[in-house]
Amino acid sequence: MAQKKPGEVEAFLSRPDFSFPVILLYGPDPGLVSERSEKVAELSGVDRSDPFAAVTLAADELEKDIGRLYDEAQTVSMFGGTRLIRVRGAGNGKSLAEAVAELSAKKLDGAIVILEAGDLKKSSALRANAERGKFAIALPCYQDEGRAIDKMIDEEMRESGLTIGREARDELRARLGANRIASRGEIRKLCLYALGTSSVTEEDVRAIVGDVSADTLEETIDAAASGEVRRLPHLIDRLVSAGTATFQLHQQLLRYFQQLQTMREMVEKGGEPVGRVVERRRPHFRRKHAMEVALSAWPLDAITTILQRIDADILASRKEGGLALTITRQTLLDVAVEAARLRTRH
Template identity: 70%
Template sequence: MAQKKAGEVDAFLSRPDFSYPVILLYGPDPGLVSERAATIAGHSGIDPSDPFASVSLSADELEKDIGRLYDEALTVSLFGGTRLIRVRGAGTGKVLSEAVATLSEKKLEGAILIVEAGDLKRNAALRLSVERAKFAIALPCYQDEGRALDRMIDEEFSRAGLQIDREGREELKSRLGANRMASRGEVEKLCVYAYGTERVTADDVAAIVGDVSADAVDEAIDATISGAVKKLPALIERLTDAGTPIFQLQQNLLRTIQQLTAMREIVERQGEPVSRVVERRRPHFKRKAALETALASWPLDALARTARRIETDILRSRKENQMALTITRQMMLSIAVEAAKNRRG
């Protein structure tokens, strides 16, 4: 079996063992997976800008034309040397899993295949095919926590010649972690902002670094319940690009609909004004208008029906994990469309 535990991956990254020419990286954070794949690719010494030596392929495309992967992996370079093949977006696709298993049976000559996948379960075909192969290795990648996040911060601050005080570090860590690449981008932005100062403080962090997920989640939920249909697709894309877990969107939306249901009961059965009911909840000022719009336009029976629909879609997305994002996006958009109709009616 060729696999590393999560705590052993950093050591492998510092000195990749290319006696395993097929390398699978998987985990829930696509930014971390991609960053680690890039690190391994960098150690290969192959120029990523050379189209004759390096190629990037999409897992979705390969499911339709797997012959392309065999061609790239088994073709000898016209100019000699090793070729680098990166496959992005792999998951539970049967065709790709079988191809990777076949390519791992014998040692690839003249090629390195790096496969980037999502959070694969223990019994996922792609993961099993690599773990059981003699000439392949599987590397689990998990989200920034503790020392890993501190190490990334230290790397960027050292590169910029800056220091950060203890309060500033804790404030910065509280705003990072949803996605390794997004987190690193926020730290780089902070370093540019603080250039020329002796020490970065918590105030500096608060001034320049946004929470990479919480505020955007609230904004997407508010757009859904208030019927801001045109605004919603970009918000969902922003969250998924930052690596925000799908279940976080689902659970926050369900919780908000449940809260609206309780509030609407007061409006309909006790006759209290919408503004007073919302005010009693003491929402953040940024969310107040959306909550008032939603509470004024959603009937009680529609809220109950919507809550049941969300619960059904959550269960469906867990059974069909590869479709979770599509299911959630369609769910949020259809709820937003209904909210817009309610508002106009």
Template identity: 70%
Template sequence: MAQKKAGEVEAFLSRPDTSFPVVLLYGPDPGLVSERAGTVARLSGADLADPFSTVTLNADELERDIGRLFDEARTLSLFGGRRLIRVRGAGNGKNLADAVADLAADPPPGATIVIEAGDLKKTAALRQQVERGRAAMALPCYQDEARALDKMIDEELSAANLTIDRHAREALRERLGANRLASRGEVQKLCLYALGKGQITEDDVETIVGDVSADTVDETIDAAASGEVKKLPELIERLLASGTATFQLHSALLRHFQGLQIMRSEVEEGGATVASAVERRRPHFRRKPAFEAALGAWTGEAIARTLQRIEADILLSRRESALAVTIMRRTLTDISVEAARLRTRGRR
């Protein structure tokens, strides 16, 4: 079976086997998938600066017109040399999986096909067809572990001719890892800030590399639960740009409503006031108004229904990984609209 374990991928990319012209990269970290796909592209032998040698296709469009993939794969480069076909956004599409099976069995002689996908299960048709194909290779891409993260940090420090002390490295690692491209961008920004200093300190890290993801997750959850519908689009975009995984948002939302359920029980069954129930929870002072607004709006019955909805959406996003972002947006928006409706009704 043509596949590598997650820990073997970096070694494979350092000395790629060109007998696999069809390469699938998949995993929950789109930044890592994209970065490694870029490495495969650079090593393919195709001229990436030549638009006649390189083409990028969207998986959704190929599902409607899969013939285009075969046309591009079988087309010869206008000026000779190898061609690169890069497919992005792959998921559970049947047409693409069937086409990959054909291309892996009878690979085009002058082309490399690089496919970027989400977190595919073992049973996913696309993953199975690649793993079975004689000329295809499946490369799993999972979120940065400590060793991989240190390797990336060292690469950027070496390029900038900088070193970093132990405490600064630990502080930097704590702020990275959600998305490979976003993490690399943060390290590059840090290196630019420290250029000429020789060594990066913990103060440099704290000044330049902000852990904005965690703060924005809290702000997004509060906006959804308290009915601040207009705030949501910008907050969600900030999270996606920072590389926050959808499961982190869904998990945080689930925990938040579980907490609201406990507090609502104290109000409805224990006779506590909204303010006293929130006070016992001891949220950060910045979040306290949002907690009180949410707790004052949601009834116990409505919270129970919402928890079921969140759990169902978490399961759906795992089954349909290519749609995870869409599902997450819908979950947050629908909950925020419901919260706004409940708050409006409560004022009457």
């Protein structure tokens, strides 16, 4: 059995162990999965421009003709050396999961198979078979947070011969997230913009880096919690097009209302003014008004009810992965409608 914890994956990727020739990468961020898959492919030493040595297959097509995967994995390279087979879009397909179990039962001779998958549950046959396979390894890929984002920023700054101060870094981190490839692209664009200078400033960040993530995510949560129903569909669409995972929306909404619950207790039980409670949280100035509106509108009992609803919807979206976006969108809209209703009572 071979599997890595999320925090161990970067170390593995720095020196991939190809004694496990079947490598599964999975997670909710397709950009991060793709980037890490590309790194493994690069370090395999196979010439990816050589069609006789490297091939990319689509998982949905393999479900119709799984024999193609067996043929590619067991074919000896025409000019010798290792063959590289990449499978994209893997999920819960039965044929592919069975093929992984069979291909990883004994060591492939002269082939490496890299599979890119979405966010697989522990019960997923593909994930389970990769974790159990004698010659396979499963690598979970999760969203950039904390040190991972800082590492990506540092890599690109170092490559461009630039430095970045704390304030500028904080501003940049607030604008990155969701999709790994999109985030790295934004950092590279920023570095290109700042070439010729020694350090990246907050003004540089604001001038060039788009709101690929957190800005829109926070704006969406604020709009829902404060009852701005008409703005929500557009904000949700922007997040989805930027690659934001639906679970991230749900989790952010849950955390926001948990925070709101604590704050509301200070208002209702501690008798503190809304403005003072919000000020103590030190929100970004762009979020301060929306937080005051939400805290004024939502009483404790309504917050408790909506937290139960969000919990239930998170569970439902995990059970019905294909409906996750629909469920998440409806949760946000229902929260916004309820917030708008509550505001009319004040």
